Amino acid sequence: MxxxxxxxxxxxxxxxxxxxxxxxxxxxxxxxxxxxxxxxxxxxxxxxxxxxxxxxxxxxxxxxxxxxxxxxxxxxxxxxxxxxxxxxxxAPTPAPTPAVTEQSQVPRTFTPAASDAPTTTSGEASAAPAPATVAPEQPARPATSRRPAVRKATAPPADPRFPHGPLAVLDGDGCAYGIDGIVLDCPATTVVELVEWTLRESGLGAAKLNRYGKDSDPLIVLSAAAAVRLGLPERLEGHEQRRSLRLPEDHLVVKQVVKAKWQLTQRGFGPWARIYRKAQGRERQCVQLAILSWDALDERSWPGVAEMEPADIARVLGVYAQRVITPRGSTAVSGLELMTAMRPPTKPERDGESGNWVSGHNAGSLGTEPMDPAPPEATAEHPVVVQSGWSGGFLNEEAYQWVRDVDTLSDQECLLPFAVGLDLNTAFLAAAARLTVGLSAPDHFHGPQFNPKIPGSWLVDLSHIELDPRLPSPFTPDGTRPTGPAWYQTHTVAYAQELGHNVQPLEAYLRRETGAYLDPWHDRLKTAYVDTLADLGVTKDLTDAEFLAAMEQHKHADPAMAAVLAAVKATVKGGVGKLRERPQGRSYRQGERWPALERPTWRPDIRAAVISKARINMHRKLNNMAKMTGLFPLAVLSDCVVYPSPGASPLDFLPYAASGKPQPGGFRLGPTPGLAKLEGVQEMLWAIDLMEKGLNPARHIKGGDAVLDDGE
Structure with a gap:
């Protein structure tokens, strides 16, 4: 008692x-x-x-x-x-209200569009929404301030440590807009105050994606007005590329940050600024800032988002954060960070002698230390190449850029009225599925026997293989026949075997430890892609005709979700590209190490494996289409292929069985990675005109005649 x-x-x-x-x-x-x-x-x-x-x-x-x-x-x-x-x-007794959080932040729903929001006028009381996150039956936030959204309600955060979600968009009036329509009152008037409010009071953040990983740091996105309110310039001025611009070290805001014992990362105070203190115990002290008016959100990856209302920006970024990862920079950076978040390099384990918990290697990950590539996997400026004097050639595993020789066109093909472009959904993501890659350092072998199960780089002569000239060669990005021995990734050599040809490697750089490193990365991004398409009305249960109709309208159904979809696709391509990030800046000298080399995820061999498999997947479909239908492509550009067609729809030339089901092995329409969608339709004469000028119809099939003056 x-x-x-x-x-x-x-x-x-x-x-x-x-x-x-x-x-x-x-x-x-x-x-x-x-x-x-x-x-x-x-x-x-x-x-x-x-x-x-x-x-x-x-x-x-x-x-x-x-x-x-x-x-x-x-x-x-x-x-x-x-x-x-x-x-x-x-005085009237107030009705019971939910308990105030320890941060004194009680979020309120914000669901009506700007034009429908209740306003307080003389003699009229405001509406009183309940102090809770949006329930499924409540109206959804608009996609923009002018267009209502059609969407599923986002599930509330599962981790009680972060009741207000992963991020917020701060406007100039101190309102911080979060996910599910919540709005927090942020009193900060300096960057230092903002950082401390975010960590102590905001309730923002996201739980780790893997049991051995780290929680995502909270993200605060600043509007132009919020930036000015905090003492930052509305725009960063300079002659350099926008992404490389930074506040000078003597700027008042930078001085305030340093004086308050906070630190900035080496990239300084730029469009994506990370402000932190060293972790105390297991608690991280780090806040990410993204400044909209400094071009933090690239229009190519986030179309139209920077111009949206703050609540809509929070919705777009919040859905991306919940389905992919809290943005940490460009979509390319986020794609790379997602790989590490899904496969953390370390895990806790007991020390055999002392019995204490220590940091151990997490099997299947890339580890914590950077790894030099084999010389043929590197780039010409890499120290491994320059210091060794390597002159034995390099891997050239790139996506297709091929245009068919006009002389191989038949009269029947030329008389077909249309050129129809098909685009494979996230082809690189499809190639990453169940992809075995090397996890250890490469070992050098002379005269090895080829094994398609071992990832690596093989020096082999494939020039003797003769294929139909109406198809691109599967062994080179430009589709031309190899002229002698060259370095190839395992998937390319294995495909030569699949086509029935003998391969005898001269040399190889192979890795003994292997694993499907990208599998969890692939699974999360695939789910994000499919779920976002479904929010736009494009679902797996549609017929092919219904799918084409839905894809024609999907970007207009909800601009916010269309922006999320674009960001997911950019995350895939950018993340794969970051695996072989090249040096930047005019001051770089060949043979010097550059910052990207210091991370374990600088792995050009993994990039080569993804692209090789994607290109081989494309050629396999092209080959099967020729066998099943007698049709040959006009051009290929990465994941886009153009076919001559008797009609203006893919349904007019894709192979179907008598039952109406698509024939396996060829191109199939659908909303999942690796399946195809319509890229564009033009007249056949338009395509032939481009081909005669040496231009690629696959590059321009979406844009029409306006591109004829656009050289390649």
Missing amino acids: ASEEELFASVDALLAAEPELPLPAERARLREAAGITQARLAKALDTTPQSVKNWENGRSEPRPPRLGAYQRLLNGWAAKYPAHGTPAAQ
């Missing part, structure tokens, strides 16, 4: 608790009954009219010291202006 002293302590704690306020609608009623405007009240409480508006419509809650003053004012008004049926001498 508790002692009297313990009971008194409990009662004192209740007395010291923050006062509960009336419901938002009652706050507005009391202010209007007193004849006080929101602006006048804001001035009295030393805050902004927008904050008062947020308190009265339930988007945010006041925080100390304003909370106590506001409570006192409302109590006084309640005694003077009681609600209908309440005695004047007694």
Whole structure:
């Protein structure tokens, strides 16, 4: 039984608790009954009219010291202006409200479009949404401030440590817009205050994606107005590439950050700034900032997002964060970070001698130390190449850029009316599925016997293999026949065997330890891609005709989700590209190491494996199509192929069985990675004209005649 002293302590704690306020609608009623405007009240409480508006419509809650003053004012008004049926001498008892979080941040839903949002006018009380995240039955946020969204409700965060989701978009009035329509009141007026508010009060962050990984640091996205409010320039000026621009070290904001004992990463204070202190125990102290007006969101990866309203930006980035990863820079950077997050390099394990927990290698990962490639896997400027004087050639595993020789076109093909382009959905992602790659350092072998199960680089002569000239060679990116011995990745050599040809490697660089490193990366991105397409009305259960119709309209169904889809696709391509990031900057000298080489994920051999498999997958389909239909492509560009067609639809030339089902082995329409969609349709004469000029119809099939002057 508790002692009297313990009971008194409990009662004192209740007395010291923050006062509960009336419901938002009652706050507005009391202010209007007193004849006080929101602006006048804001001035009295030393805050902004927008904050008062947020308190009265339930988007945010006041925080100390304003909370106590506001409570006192409302109590006084309640005694003077009681609600209908309440005695004047007694203030109305406020209805119970959910407990205030320890950060004093009670999120409120924000669901109506800007044009539909309730406003407070004289004699009219504001609506009072419940202080909780959006429930499935509530109306969805608009895709933009002008177009309503059609979407599934996003599931609430599963981790109680991060009740408000992974990120927020901060506007100039101090409103921080999070996922599911919540809005938090952020009082920060400096970057240092913003960092401390984010870590201590915001409730932002995301749980780790793997049991051995790390939690994602909270992301704060700054609008132009928010940047200015925090003392940052609205734009970064300079003659360098935008992505390389940084605040100078003597800028006031940088000085404030350093003075407060915070640190910036080596990339400094740029469009994506990471501000941190060394971790204390297991708690990370790090906040990521993204500044919209500094071009943090590339239009190619995030189409239209930077111009959206803050709540819509939060929705786009929030869905991406929940389905992929909290953005950490460009989509390419995020794609690479996702690989590490899904396959962390270390895990805790017991030390055999002391019995203490130590950091051990996580099987199937790339480890913690960078690894030099074999010379043929490197680039010409790499130290391994320059210091060894290597002159034995390099892997040339790149995506297709091939145009068929016009002289191989038959009269029947030339008389077909249309050229139809097919695009494979996230072809690199499809190639990453169940892809075995090397995990250890390469070993050098002379005269090895080829083994298609061992990932590596093989020096072999494939020039004797003769194939149909109406198809590109599977062994070179430009589709031309090899002229002698060259270095190839395992998948390319294995395909030569699959076609029935003998291969006798001269040399090889092979890796003894192997694994499907990219599998969890592939699985998460595939799910994100398919789920986002489904949000846009493109689902797996559609017929091919329905699929084509849905794809024609999907970008207009919900611009916000269309932007998420574009970001997912850019994450795939960018992440694969980052595996062989080249040196940047005019000051670089050949043979010097560059920063990317210091990370374990600089693995050009893994990039080569993905691209080799994707190109071989494309050629296998081209070959099967020729066998099944007698059709040959006009051009191929990476994951896009153009065919001559009797009609303006892929349905006019794709192979189907008598049952109506697609024939296996060829191109198939559908919404999953590796299946095809319509890229574009043009007249056959248009395609032939481009081919005669040496241009690639697959590059321009989407754009029409306007591209004829665009040289390649």
